Amino acid sequence: MNTDPEELASILAPVRHVLLDFDGPVCSVFAGFPAADVARRLADLLAGPDGLPPGHGLMDPLAMLRHIADVRPDLVPMADDALARLEVEAVAQARPTEGSVEFLEACAASDRQVWLVSNNATAAMDRYIETYQLKALVAGCFGRVPGRPKSMKPSPELLLAAMRVAHAEPAECIFIGDAIRDVQAAKAAGVLTIGYANKPGKAEALAEAGAVSIVTLMKTLAESWPA
Ligand SMILES: [Mg+2]
Known part of the structure; x- marks a missing residue:
């Protein structure tokens, strides 16, 4: 069409x-640093006793950011900042x-x-x-x-x-x-x-x-x- x-x-x-x-x-954007890897890196960065509960299974980092806003709004500033840095890393291989x-x-x-x-x-x-x-x-x-x-x-x-x-x-x-x-x-x-x-x-x-x-x-x- x-x-x-x-x-x-x-x-x-x-x-x-x-x-x-x-x-x-x-x-x-995620051609060289795949979205699923970015999502995993983000999850790792936010993991921990006071961090993001595991098991969300999200492979799309932007969907993950939305998810964090829903379940742990207190983590949003840190998550957004970390994701932005990962995206800057990703565009080097876009x-x-x-x-x-x-x-x-x-x-x-x-x-x-x-x-x-x-x-x-x-x-x-x-x-x-x-x-x-x-x-x-x-x-x-x-x-x-x-x-x-x-x-x-x-x-x-x-x-x-x-x-x-x-x-x-x-x-x-x-x-x-x-x-x-x-x-x-x-x-x-x-x-x-x-x-x-x-x-x-x-x-x-x-x-x-x-x-x-x-x-x-x-x-x-x-x-x-x-x-
Ligand atoms: Mg688009």
């Missing part, structure tokens, strides 16, 4: 600000998404600003941008609010924060993400979503969640800015 190029171009025409999810459309730099360059060339909006830590995005020298192509990074996992998508909070700083109205923005919670967060912020379906089954799920268009390659988006 790939939207036809003319339709994509018309969706993008009014856009001045691109709100872009990080893990997926920009890179695969795999850039094919076409992602071309997309960022195309946004710059057509005078659109890009804001990264992610449940990952801002420090991890900053590190990635620095490593790949993308600073000129990214206007700002909005990661989860430290110590407050509830700020994560599907909450619209991070998108709203990005739009505030961008002085942008929802109608001038598009959100590009690869998860159902991205579509939900954008919907709650009044912004349309283009789904990046990088795995089988995602296209249908993202469309069903309400994405207005679906692409399977970032390159397609890079080539879709109206002249």
Whole structure:
């Protein structure tokens, strides 16, 4: 399922600000330091008599942070901080998404600003941008609010924060993400979503969640800015 190029171009025409999810459309954050290993490291760091009760079985570190907020809110500041450091470690081994730099360059060339909006830590995005020298192509990074996992998508909070700083109205923005919670967060912020379906089954799920268009390659988006 790939939207036809003319339709994509018309969706993008009014856009001045691109709100872009990080893990997926920009890179695969946990490609070299797998999410399950990060979750295990986090669990180890928080283990102990006064720590996180074992046996939650979570392999997704962000899901773990949500879980900690539910069962041991007192551990959230420490857990969030530890996870942020692990994410910074992970992005050193992240795999850039094919076409992602071309997309960022195309946004710059057509005078659109890009804001990264992610449940990952801002420090991890900053590190990635620095490593790949993308600073000129990214206007700002909005990661989860430290110590407050509830700020994560599907909450619209991070998108709203990005739009505030961008002085942008929802109608001038598009959100590009690869998860159902991205579509939900954008919907709650009044912004349309283009789904990046990088795995089988995602296209249908993202469309069903309400994405207005679906692409399977970032390159397609890079080539879709109206002249
Ligand atoms: Mg993602």
